[in-house]
Amino acid sequence: xxxxxxxxxxxxxxxxxxxxxxxxxxxxxxxxxxxxxxxxxxxxxxxxxxxxxxxxxxxxxxxxxxxxxxxxxxxxxxxxxxxxxxxxxxxxxxxxxxxxxxxxxxxxxxxxxxxxxxxxxxxxxxxxxxxxxxxxxxxxxxxxxxx
Numbered sequence: 001x002x003x004x005x006x007x008x009x010x011x012x013x014x015x016x017x018x019x020x021x022x023x024x025x026x027x028x029x030x031x032x033x034x035x036x037x038x039x040x041x042x043x044x045x046x047x048x049x050x051x052x053x054x055x056x057x058x059x060x061x062x063x064x065x066x067x068x069x070x071x072x073x074x075x076x077x078x079x080x081x082x083x084x085x086x087x088x089x090x091x092x093x094x095x096x097x098x099x100x101x102x103x104x105x106x107x108x109x110x111x112x113x114x115x116x117x118x119x120x121x122x123x124x125x126x127x128x129x130x131x132x133x134x135x136x137x138x139x140x141x142x143x144x145x146x147x
Contacts, residue, residue, distance in 0.1 A: 006141040019137075022130045029123035034065060036127055038086055039093050041073050043131035046097045049138040052131075054145035088115040089124055096128045 009016050026036070037060035044052035057070050072079035076090045088111040095108040112121055137143065
């Protein structure tokens with residue numbers, strides 16, 4: 001059982017204010033909320049952030065996402081319940097989350113560009129970066145799920 005290392009909200013309010021500013025900006029960039037939940041969940045899974053997986057799964061369910069789709073996110077390549085747009089976003093998410101190994105391959109970018117406008121590509125990339133940053137806090141400081 002992990003014990004939380006640091007209450008980073010209390011320890012560094014300025015850092016949390018900056019993170020929340022990015023979070024608010026991402027929400028205002030016009031991407032579908034359902035897509036953002038999938039991206040956040042996949043980043044959380046990749047980094048093994050149990051707190052974030054719990055949080056994003058719960059938020060997605062509360063907004064009407066099907067639990068079967070959330071269960072399929074970890075194996076999205078083999079699942080047929082995701083649209084071409086969602087698949088492109090999930091591939092881009094993995095490419096950026098695993099950047100040292102992936103180097104953001106051309107095939108993932110081609111799929112992204114086929115489904116997202118240039119503006120949306122920037123918004124999605126910021127959303128992925130934001131989700132990854134939150135997992136760094138969650139995993140690094142051992143934030144534990146509420147249940």
